[in-house]
Amino acid sequence: MTEQGIPDTPLSAQIQRNMADRQMLERAVFGRPARPVVMTVANQKGGVGKTTSTVNIAVALAMGGLHVVVIDADAQGNASSALGMRHEPGTPSTYDVMIGGQSLAEVLQPCPDVPGLVVSPATIDLSGAEIEMVDLPRREYLLSDALSEFLSLHRDVDIVLIDCPPSLGLVTLNALVATDQVLIPIQTEYYALEGLSQLWSTIRRISQDLNPGLHVSSILLTMADRRTNLSQEVEQEVRTHFPEQTLETVIPRSVRVSEAPSYGQSVITYDPRSTGALAYRKVALEISRRLAQD
Ligand code: ATP
Ligand code: MG
Numbered sequence: 001m002t003e004q005g006i007p008d009t010p011l012s013a014q015i016q017r018n019m020a021d022r023q024m025l026e027r028a029v030f031g032r033p034a035r036p037v038v039m040t041v042a043n044q045k046g047g048v049g050k051t052t053s054t055v056n057i058a059v060a061l062a063m064g065g066l067h068v069v070v071i072d073a074d075a076q077g078n079a080s081s082a083l084g085m086r087h088e089p090g091t092p093s094t095y096d097v098m099i100g101g102q103s104l105a106e107v108l109q110p111c112p113d114v115p116g117l118v119v120s121p122a123t124i125d126l127s128g129a130e131i132e133m134v135d136l137p138r139r140e141y142l143l144s145d146a147l148s149e150f151l152s153l154h155r156d157v158d159i160v161l162i163d164c165p166p167s168l169g170l171v172t173l174n175a176l177v178a179t180d181q182v183l184i185p186i187q188t189e190y191y192a193l194e195g196l197s198q199l200w201s202t203i204r205r206i207s208q209d210l211n212p213g214l215h216v217s218s219i220l221l222t223m224a225d226r227r228t229n230l231s232q233e234v235e236q237e238v239r240t241h242f243p244e245q246t247l248e249t250v251i252p253r254s255v256r257v258s259e260a261p262s263y264g265q266s267v268i269t270y271d272p273r274s275t276g277a278l279a280y281r282k283v284a285l286e287i288s289r290r291l292a293q294d
Pocket of ligand 1: 049051053074078165251255258261276
């Protein structure tokens, strides 16, 4: 039994941890960067939690009082769906910004559930963008040019988060050229680190040739099951290799997190008290405090 007379089981321990996290988050003051920050969420490995992390960190930061822009740069449009955005073909979108010469301000939609969050949706049009971009002048800078123009006119923006497709093609390249920092989600599973060296050397090459300020600022461990040895071993390995970048908070595997998108919601709006929602709010708080210190 605990001091409160609650049976001492793993579930009751989890409930108590969640209660403590909720109280901490209610009192917490989110940090705010001194100037707008652009953060790209990238990993060419599929299904590691890029979109889930982009969406939930964005919502948590906006609920923490920051002005947040999400750019959905994946033709799958998963971030757009999860944030309740219209993104049927023909909807003004990231494609029009990169290829069609529209300004970012023209395509942004406010997120209905979350004040302070606006989204550039992705439509299926973006799937042809890789080929269409090849012959365009400044093809690596299409998103960067659009973002520079937008941020020079909208100085109240605190952070722009870009959700990338699972590839290192021209769209991801555009996102990495347009950004200051990269957040890499890593799923705590057997092949977790496979492909990471390729991503790392791509980022190094871009920072040498195209975007000197680019760096990996954050690594986020996702879909963890800390009861398993494998999950713990992967976490330990990532922390050993990347002690500064790896965020303290780990995202647990949680059914609520995977259910939320089918309701056009983040897990934070869908089930704010769930373990997954609390974990993403803690990650956002950590990120906001790092940004405020930079
Ligand atoms: P892609 O490479 O296809 O863009 P991704 O890296 O964006 O994928 P997500 O779409 O965020 O990855 O997640 C992959 C799948 O795992 C989704 O079905 C998502 O709902 C689920 N998922 C993500 N995070 C969690 C979690 N913490 N617990 C349970 N399921 C999760
Ligand atoms: Mg995705």
